[in-house]
Amino acid sequence: MTTTPLTITPRMSPGAWAMLLALSVLWGGSFFFVEVAVGAIPPLTLVLLRVGGCALVLWAVVAMTGGTMPARPEVWRAFLVMGLLNNAVPFSLIVWGQAHLSSSLAAILNATTPLFTVIVAGLVLADERMTPGRVAGVGFGFLGVVVLMGGGGWGEGGLLPYLACLGGAISYACAGVFGRRFQRLGVTPLQTAAGQVTASTLFLLPLALGVDRPWTLPAPGPEVVAAVAGLVVLSTALAYLLYFRILAVAGATNLLLVTFLIPVSAILLGIGILGEAIGLREVAGMAIIGIGLAAVDGRPAGRLKAAVRGEGSLT
Numbered sequence: 001m002t003t004t005p006l007t008i009t010p011r012m013s014p015g016a017w018a019m020l021l022a023l024s025v026l027w028g029g030s031f032f033f034v035e036v037a038v039g040a041i042p043p044l045t046l047v048l049l050r051v052g053g054c055a056l057v058l059w060a061v062v063a064m065t066g067g068t069m070p071a072r073p074e075v076w077r078a079f080l081v082m083g084l085l086n087n088a089v090p091f092s093l094i095v096w097g098q099a100h101l102s103s104s105l106a107a108i109l110n111a112t113t114p115l116f117t118v119i120v121a122g123l124v125l126a127d128e129r130m131t132p133g134r135v136a137g138v139g140f141g142f143l144g145v146v147v148l149m150g151g152g153g154w155g156e157g158g159l160l161p162y163l164a165c166l167g168g169a170i171s172y173a174c175a176g177v178f179g180r181r182f183q184r185l186g187v188t189p190l191q192t193a194a195g196q197v198t199a200s201t202l203f204l205l206p207l208a209l210g211v212d213r214p215w216t217l218p219a220p221g222p223e224v225v226a227a228v229a230g231l232v233v234l235s236t237a238l239a240y241l242l243y244f245r246i247l248a249v250a251g252a253t254n255l256l257l258v259t260f261l262i263p264v265s266a267i268l269l270g271i272g273i274l275g276e277a278i279g280l281r282e283v284a285g286m287a288i289i290g291i292g293l294a295a296v297d298g299r300p301a302g303r304l305k306a307a308v309r310g311e312g313s314l315t
Contacts, residue, residue: 015249020258023246024264028263031270032227032273035103040220047095048204049231055197061237067188069191069195070187078178082178082199083196083197083203090169090172093171102276104271104276105148108282110263111169112144117172118138120170133295137296137297140288259293
């Protein structure tokens, strides 16, 4: 996940909606693929395979489109920070958390990313100050998290897997704020994506080799290999390309709607294929977080007011 400010298109075409739904399935599918693979591949190695494979795909796309990667040291320093904040740290935390949580619950916790983004941006960016609507949205969002984590029935991992997934969301939020500088550096979104997964690959390689010692692991089965391939090609490389296409045609604000859809995709995949169960607590927590996201986004309330005044429809 990454955030890039672009011109906002107020209404989305049917094609843009189709791409948005496809992106939600791809990113929601990452939780499904991780659930299949994490029992056989340790978290650091799984994340290394994800970012390393994606780096190869995106470098090939850059070459096929006639582009080049920037060589300036300050750009690669920024890639390193972005790779840590947007890939290495959140991917590792969420994969580790998902080793103890269902894919559905991990996806719901990950949906708090915009709430943390509002807080981080409000603290460090002069043009992103907190508003009453955003404060209310953050409050509702964290109430939803409390509902999800309430009851104390946390399973074998205790509270830590929940905190790990929330830590991944905080890291994504910091990446979204940090990523604004790439426009000033004159770096395209595709270069940013390729650069950050390359930097995170270089960071994770010695860690995965030293901690997991992957050469000592048993050979994974065909379903695990397929899950890793899907995670790399579909949920990372293709998702990034689709993300930037939607960003270009629909704008950054409309793109944030995918946050509402990712948990739905992850839950449907988890229930339909993995046989996961989702209880009333998870449904209630997701609904309250959804209310918080809607308040932060601001558009549902704005469209309702416009409709009441007779200035437009709710669609």
